[in-house]
Amino acid sequence: MSEDEITRQLQHKSIRHFTKQSVADALIKTLIDVAQHTATSHYLQSFSVISITDSRLRAQIAQISGQQYVAENGHLFIFVIDQHRAALLAKQPQLQELGSTDKFLQGASDALLAAQNTVNAAESLGLGTVLLGSILNDAKRLIALLHLPTLTFPIIGLIVGYPDQKTQAKPRMPQAAMHFTNGYNLPAQFQQDMQAYDEVIAHYYATRLTNQRAESFSHLLTRSATTSPKKRSELLSALHQQGFLTTK
Amino acid sequence: MSEDEITRQLQHKSIRHFTKQSVADALIKTLIDVAQHTATSHYLQSFSVISITDSRLRAQIAQISGQQYVAENGHLFIFVIDQHRAALLAKQPQLQELGSTDKFLQGASDALLAAQNTVNAAESLGLGTVLLGSILNDAKRLIALLHLPTLTFPIIGLIVGYPDQKTQAKPRMPQAAMHFTNGYNLPAQFQQDMQAYDEVIAHYYATRLTNQRAESFSHLLTRSATTSPKKRSELLSALHQQGFLTTK
Numbered sequence: 001m002s003e004d005e006i007t008r009q010l011q012h013k014s015i016r017h018f019t020k021q022s023v024a025d026a027l028i029k030t031l032i033d034v035a036q037h038t039a040t041s042h043y044l045q046s047f048s049v050i051s052i053t054d055s056r057l058r059a060q061i062a063q064i065s066g067q068q069y070v071a072e073n074g075h076l077f078i079f080v081i082d083q084h085r086a087a088l089l090a091k092q093p094q095l096q097e098l099g100s101t102d103k104f105l106q107g108a109s110d111a112l113l114a115a116q117n118t119v120n121a122a123e124s125l126g127l128g129t130v131l132l133g134s135i136l137n138d139a140k141r142l143i144a145l146l147h148l149p150t151l152t153f154p155i156i157g158l159i160v161g162y163p164d165q166k167t168q169a170k171p172r173m174p175q176a177a178m179h180f181t182n183g184y185n186l187p188a189q190f191q192q193d194m195q196a197y198d199e200v201i202a203h204y205y206a207t208r209l210t211n212q213r214a215e216s217f218s219h220l221l222t223r224s225a226t227t228s229p230k231k232r233s234e235l236l237s238a239l240h241q242q243g244f245l246t247t248k
Numbered sequence: 249m250s251e252d253e254i255t256r257q258l259q260h261k262s263i264r265h266f267t268k269q270s271v272a273d274a275l276i277k278t279l280i281d282v283a284q285h286t287a288t289s290h291y292l293q294s295f296s297v298i299s300i301t302d303s304r305l306r307a308q309i310a311q312i313s314g315q316q317y318v319a320e321n322g323h324l325f326i327f328v329i330d331q332h333r334a335a336l337l338a339k340q341p342q343l344q345e346l347g348s349t350d351k352f353l354q355g356a357s358d359a360l361l362a363a364q365n366t367v368n369a370a371e372s373l374g375l376g377t378v379l380l381g382s383i384l385n386d387a388k389r390l391i392a393l394l395h396l397p398t399l400t401f402p403i404i405g406l407i408v409g410y411p412d413q414k415t416q417a418k419p420r421m422p423q424a425a426m427h428f429t430n431g432y433n434l435p436a437q438f439q440q441d442m443q444a445y446d447e448v449i450a451h452y453y454a455t456r457l458t459n460q461r462a463e464s465f466s467h468l469l470t471r472s473a474t475t476s477p478k479k480r481s482e483l484l485s486a487l488h489q490q491g492f493l494t495t496k
Contacts, residue, residue, distance in 0.1 A: 005253055005372035009282045009365060032427045034257045036420040038364065041381045042472045043418055048426045057430055085425065085434070089442060090469040097473045101484040102384070105356075109381060109404060112357055116286065116364035117257060124253035131361070133289045133354060147431040156357060170291055172284040177333065178296045179280045182305055183395040186333070194337060221338040224290045225345045236349040236493060245484060245493070 008123060013169045015128025016067075018074035018161030023127070028075060031160065034121040035079075035114040046083055046103070047111035050146055050154075052076040057145060064142055065134035065157070066229065074128075074161025078135060078142075079115045081107030081244075083151040098151055099243040111155045122160045132157030137229040139238035150243040168208055171200045173217070194218075256371060261417045263376025264315075266322035266409030271375070276323060279408065282369040283327075283362040294331055294351070295359035298394055298402075300324040305393060312390055313382035313405070314477065322376075322409025326383060326390075327363045329355030329492075331399040346399055347491040359403045370408045380405030385477040387486035398491040416456055419448045421465070442466075 032049060040046070052058045055071075061078075062071035070076070083098040090098070097103065119129045135142055135157040142154050174193045177186065187193065198216040205215035239245050280297060288294070300306045303319075309326075310319035318324070331346040338346070345351065367377045383390055383405040390402050422441045425434065435441065446464040453463035487493050 006278065006282060006369050009369055010285050012285045012287065014287055029423065030254065032423055033420075034254060036423070036426070037258050037260045037417065039260065039262055039367070039377075039379045043468055044472060045421055045426065048428065048432070050428045050430070050432065052430060054430045080432070082426070084432075086469050088434075088438075089466050090473065097476075100481070101487065102476065102480040105384065105403070105483065106381060108353075108356055109360055109379075112360035113364040113367075113379070116361040117368065119287070119361075120365065120368045121254050121257055129287075131287045131357075133357060136350070136353065145431075147433070149432060152432060155353070169285065172281075173293055175277065175280055175284070178284070178293065178330070180296065180298045182298070182300060182302045183393075184296070184298065184328070184332075184397060184400060185395070186336075190336075218337050220291055221334050224292060225338065228345075228350065232350040233348070235353065236495075239349065247484075 005120070005124065009120070011169050012123070013167040014130040015161070015163045015165060015167065016069045016130050017165040018072070018128060018159070019164045020073055021162045023075040023160055031118050031121055035118045038110070038114040038117040040110045041106040044086065044106070045110065046081065046086065046107040047114055048080045048082040048085070048152070050078040050080060052078065060145055061135060061142065061157070064138045065132060066137055067134055070132065070134070070157070070159070073164070074159040077118070077158045077160070078146065078154050079111045079156050079158065080148065081111050081153040081155050083107055084149045087151050099246055101245050104239070104244040107153070108155055115156050115158055118158060118160070127160050128163035130159050132159065136232060136235060138231040139235055140231070140241065143238065143242065148242070153239060153242050153244060166209065168204075171204055173197050253368070253372065257368070259417050260371070261415040262378040263409070263411045263413060263415065264317045264378050265413040266320070266376060266407070267412045268321055269410045271323040271408055275373075279366050279369055283366045286358070286362040286365040288358050289354040292334065292354070293358065294329065294334065294355040295362055296328045296330040296333070296400070298326040298328060300326065308393055309383060309390065309405070312386045313380060314385055315382055318380065318382070318405070318407070321412070322407040325366070325406045325408070326394065326402050327359045327404050327406065328396065329359050329401045329403050331355055332397045335399055347494055349493050352487070352492040355401070356403055363404050363406055366406060366408070375408050376411035378407050380407065384480060384483060386479040387483055388479070388489065391486065391490065396490070401487060401490050401492060414457065419452055421445050
């Protein structure tokens with residue numbers, strides 16, 4: 001029992017640049033082993049992981065993500081919601097049920113919990129990590145590239161590697177704005193709290209080690225809404241294509 | 249740097265029974281702090297956490313989950329996808345966008361990654377945890393009980409506390425059945441691998457410390473599909489009610 005892990009978790013920062021040192025196969029196997037031992041809904045393990053080792057495929061995924069660093073060093077994993085395997089093993093009548101909203105959320109939960117557990121394992125060994133929501137900038141293309149069958153869906157990417165940059169932890173919003181008791185109740189002073197937090201964010205971006213700029217939480221929100229890659233608007237269509245959320 | 253965390257992660261098991269010792273407020277605050285420092289899409293922190301301290305409310309949530317232990321000891325958190333806070337802070341035109349599939353998945357990702365990070369923090373201190381997908385057995389009722397506004401959705405529950413039971417880690421499926429390279433490719437011997445895994449599961453259930461029974465992976469799949477609580481079929485409707493996935 002130690003507080004080391006919590007100390008590290010409180011200093012978490014994403015690492016986007018890694019050295020050329022590759023992550024050993026035995027370590028990849030251990031990380032997958034950790035992912036597998038994450039809590040899983042109904043013990044059904046409704047996710048899979050795809051390791052990307054082909055550099056041409058990886059360059060195509062980097063192009064989808066719009067991030068050059070995705071093509072570079074470190075080991076790239078794609079976490080996949082997987083009800084396809086269950087469909088192969090279960091009896092026929094359950095097939096349609098496996099595309100339900102319920103089963104989609106269970107698979108998303110299994111896959112995302114496993115991804116974070118993998119992050120914690122990697123960081124406990126001094127490795128750096130970055131989770132990639134950007135793999136969904138063109139979900140249909142990614143699905144085609146990875147030959148993902150019906151009842152599977154790529155939910156998040158993860159690069160793990162040996163850090164080649166120093167970054168600083170970003171300050172989080174006040175707990176009062178996101179932790180409530182017995183119901184959803186933003187405090188009366190919520191808008192003022194968030195204005196004060198804007199100043200904390202402004203200070204962080206103005207004084208950080210690299211890429212200094214003027215920034216605020218409300219601007220981040222607006223930017224996220226107005227600069228979202230066009231094909232992210234096809235996510236529901238991509239889910240339907242994979243057989244999810246089509247009924248109820 | 250130590251392997252302690254990975255050793256612990258590989259032995260992970262859910263704990264459902266806790267002693268009466270309450271989790272100190274300072275520790276709850278630390279756990280929320282860890283949740284907040286989880287990687288978050290676009291730095292937008294699109295989730296909230298609700299602590300349930302009212303015993304009557306907790307009994308109602310236990311009733312939804314169908315699990316008596318949910319009403320008992322340990323500290324109960326509900327992790328909530330939250331685009332409502334963003335809607336209050338962003339300019340009007342972004343409001344509709346915040347209910348998109350994209351924003352729903354980003355919020356689900358933020359909330360679920362944070363939940364697992366909280367699990368890892370708690371377990372590093374020797375606490376036990378259980379994640380609760382069962383809070384979604386009647387999502388609309390839970391939403392009403394927690395006064396969850398539009399653009400929020402409860403995605404998972406978590407109980408953290410001092411363990412009052414011993415359990416064994418459940419054996420996971422062979423890695424070959426869930427870890428692929430450069431694309432989705434189940435191995436040729438997949439069905440045989442899973443039959444062998446059925447024997448591993450059968451042995452686990454036949455010899456574990458409590459609740460011994462005959463079991464197999466295919467039976468777990470069938471049971472999950474055929475005994476799903478009725479109102480889980482209302483999850484898509486509940487998401488729509490909260491303003492999610494209504495457009496694209």
